[in-house]
Amino acid sequence: MHKEAAIREPLILGHKTYHDITEDVCRPIEDKAPKMWYILFGIALIIGLYGVGCILYLLGTGVGVWGLNKTIGWAWDITNFVWWVGIGHAGTLISAVLLLFRQKWRMAINRSAEAMTIFAVFMAGLFPLIHMGRLWLGYWVLPLPNQFGSLWVNFNSPLLWDVFAISTYLSVSLVFWYIGLIPDFATIRDRAKKPISKKMYSILSFGWSGRAKHWNRFELVSLVLAGLATPLVFSVHSIVSFDFATSVIPGWHTTIFPPYFVAGAVFSGFAMVQTLMLVMRKAMGLEAYIHTRHVEYMNIVIMVTGSIVGTAYITELFISWYSGVEYEAYAFFNRATGPYWWAYWAMMTCNVVSPQLMWFRPLRRSLLFTFIISIVVNIGMWFERYVIIVTSLHRDYLPSSWSMHYPSHIDLGVYVGTIGLFFVFFLLFARYFPVLALNEVKTILKSSGESYKNAPDTHGHADSHSTH
Amino acid sequence: MSDKVIYAMYDDDEVLKDGAKKLVSKGVKIAEVFSPFPIHGIDPIIGIKNTRLGIMAFIYGLTGLLLATVGMRFFMVTDWPMNIGGKPNFSYLDNILAFIPITFEFTVLCAAHGMAITYMLRNKTLPGMPAQNPDPRTTDDKFVMEIRLSENANFSESDLQTWLKETGIIELDQKEIN
Numbered sequence: 001m002h003k004e005a006a007i008r009e010p011l012i013l014g015h016k017t018y019h020d021i022t023e024d025v026c027r028p029i030e031d032k033a034p035k036m037w038y039i040l041f042g043i044a045l046i047i048g049l050y051g052v053g054c055i056l057y058l059l060g061t062g063v064g065v066w067g068l069n070k071t072i073g074w075a076w077d078i079t080n081f082v083w084w085v086g087i088g089h090a091g092t093l094i095s096a097v098l099l100l101f102r103q104k105w106r107m108a109i110n111r112s113a114e115a116m117t118i119f120a121v122f123m124a125g126l127f128p129l130i131h132m133g134r135l136w137l138g139y140w141v142l143p144l145p146n147q148f149g150s151l152w153v154n155f156n157s158p159l160l161w162d163v164f165a166i167s168t169y170l171s172v173s174l175v176f177w178y179i180g181l182i183p184d185f186a187t188i189r190d191r192a193k194k195p196i197s198k199k200m201y202s203i204l205s206f207g208w209s210g211r212a213k214h215w216n217r218f219e220l221v222s223l224v225l226a227g228l229a230t231p232l233v234f235s236v237h238s239i240v241s242f243d244f245a246t247s248v249i250p251g252w253h254t255t256i257f258p259p260y261f262v263a264g265a266v267f268s269g270f271a272m273v274q275t276l277m278l279v280m281r282k283a284m285g286l287e288a289y290i291h292t293r294h295v296e297y298m299n300i301v302i303m304v305t306g307s308i309v310g311t312a313y314i315t316e317l318f319i320s321w322y323s324g325v326e327y328e329a330y331a332f333f334n335r336a337t338g339p340y341w342w343a344y345w346a347m348m349t350c351n352v353v354s355p356q357l358m359w360f361r362p363l364r365r366s367l368l369f370t371f372i373i374s375i376v377v378n379i380g381m382w383f384e385r386y387v388i389i390v391t392s393l394h395r396d397y398l399p400s401s402w403s404m405h406y407p408s409h410i411d412l413g414v415y416v417g418t419i420g421l422f423f424v425f426f427l428l429f430a431r432y433f434p435v436l437a438l439n440e441v442k443t444i445l446k447s448s449g450e451s452y453k454n455a456p457d458t459h460g461h462a463d464s465h466s467t468h
Numbered sequence: 469m470s471d472k473v474i475y476a477m478y479d480d481d482e483v484l485k486d487g488a489k490k491l492v493s494k495g496v497k498i499a500e501v502f503s504p505f506p507i508h509g510i511d512p513i514i515g516i517k518n519t520r521l522g523i524m525a526f527i528y529g530l531t532g533l534l535l536a537t538v539g540m541r542f543f544m545v546t547d548w549p550m551n552i553g554g555k556p557n558f559s560y561l562d563n564i565l566a567f568i569p570i571t572f573e574f575t576v577l578c579a580a581h582g583m584a585i586t587y588m589l590r591n592k593t594l595p596g597m598p599a600q601n602p603d604p605r606t607t608d609d610k611f612v613m614e615i616r617l618s619e620n621a622n623f624s625e626s627d628l629q630t631w632l633k634e635t636g637i638i639e640l641d642q643k644e645i646n
Contacts, residue, residue, distance in 0.1 A: 017609065018504065018608070018609035019608060019609040022504075022608045022609060143539070143543060151548055152543040152544070152547065152548055153543075154550060154552070155540050155543060155544050155566065155567060155570060156544070156550070156552050156555070156563070156566040156567075158569075160570070161569040161570055161573070164569070164570045164573040164574065164577075165569065165573050167577075168573045168574070168576055168577040171577070171580075171581065172576065172577065172580040172581070175580060175581065175584045176580075179584060179587070182593060183504075183505075183607070186599065186601075186607045187504065187607040187608060189599065189607075190599070190601070190604035190605070190606075190607045190608065191604070191608065202598075202599065203595055203596060205593075205599070206588070206593035206594055206595055206597055207592070207593050207594070207596075207597025207598050207599050207600065208591075208593050208599070208607075209502060209599055209600040209601040209606075210502045210503050210504060210601055210606055210607055211500055211501070211502060211600075212500060212501040212502075212503070212507070212510055212511060212514060212516055213511075213516050213519075214591050214593070215503065215505070215506035215507070216506070216511050216516055216518065216519050217519045217521055217587055217590065217591060218506065218587075219506050220518075220519050220521050220522055221521060221583060221584065221587045224521070224522055224525045224579075224583060225580055225583070225584075228525075228529075228576050228579055228580050229576075229580075231572070231576070232573075232576050235569065235572060235573065239569055242569075438504075438505075439504060439505040439506075440505070442504060442505040443505045443506065443508075
């Protein structure tokens, strides 16, 4: 068994036993949902349904209902797509990269972070689909032999790479998440009293019995999936950035995009995890498992990735001048001082200044401060995509076609609607699924749980480990 | 063939592991261990070989890599060479950079899903399968060791039971299975 230094803060507070962990996680699922859950679910559902209505209207009428024009042919749809995909990067990063680095603190948050990832990628995937206008022809993006001649999809296009990257990412994340869920569903199944829930969780748990051989396979499958998902996380947002970086538009045509987008994605993803986790731990009484230490770790990730993003912004700005390309220089000059200056400076403040505050220990350990910053960061990251996309397009080479982008109410409805749908999914998840990876948290109870950590070793090695 | 099975229940993974070590040193064959989470180090004690799923993942990945390469070469070079900015469209190698992202994604796709499906099939954990743990508490906080009498013909039932009782069990159960 792993030994941990006694001065290291315990990851599980209080005197918990294995059974307590099961109780704490399963109780919110087995009890009646609190009134607040119904209120939040109702609000999210209404907003989500409004979004669905807007999408149906859009599909029935055409993408002309968006506020696009001849100059700005790509605005909120791609902004929202990149924003949601970015948010969808934290979950797999937490469960895969931190698994490879053997970070035990991930175990308290990986399950819900992965759920968040999957729902965020659902929302992201909506935008490319609806922007096709004719959703029912969406299968044309697949390399299918077709009746229109032997023409294939263009494998040289970053947009097609996106199709492969996003669908691989979504399906692999889903499998990774579900494989971890199976043993926990079995726990709920074996506790369930009502016949309907027993039946449901029996189906969901696939007959998991916890045999030693199965656990052996489980651990290897988790490790290999983590190994596969790690480069996948980095590739997905790199490929999303290629959508812009491989073009010839000043402001987009930059080689710094892939690492800058990946850092930005992790940055915004962790911010979303913080927003959700801070509410969830309180609402579901999981303060012993997700506490200040976890929040601090995540804030450090936010600080590091925020600094990478800040460095990238400044590098980009410098290169636009240093390259000597006047169009490039104008694109950036226009971003900072043109009609969209407010969006640019909102992005700079939210993404460059705010994470630097995390250098102060009391601030990064303050839950309220973290909550505020996490929302600020997500607003900032939305503006980042808006700035990159709209300000690079709105003033092109021909001043007579310069234009501004004004979102229509459908733009707004679809965007807000996806936030509603996201919360519908997340609330359902929090209600019916184990929000903590039970089987994983139990494995660290003895090495990182408060009561075990600092207790004398009672397990026969008292002589050799008496000073651990 | 009917068989008698002894289920010994523990409430601590370390106690079970030590007990298993003692029993195995006496020559007892332990058929199975049921636990709510992986017990590290139990596999070599009860003679479980490491899984070969990793090798399968590699093979699935290789298949994906090959399929993607052959597929894209056929689509973009043999069947319908597309002229994209005048880039060479008559040779896969000259244009390989553009094909790397999808090759990578498809490799990961095949490796991950191939391995996950194999894992489910080998475990026989599939939708609708019945649970097989002897006690519902083994998915909560209890650990159960299963010993089959047919696999331990050299020992008497009472011997096994006394030995088990010395290992710190909390419950002992017996079952006839067919």
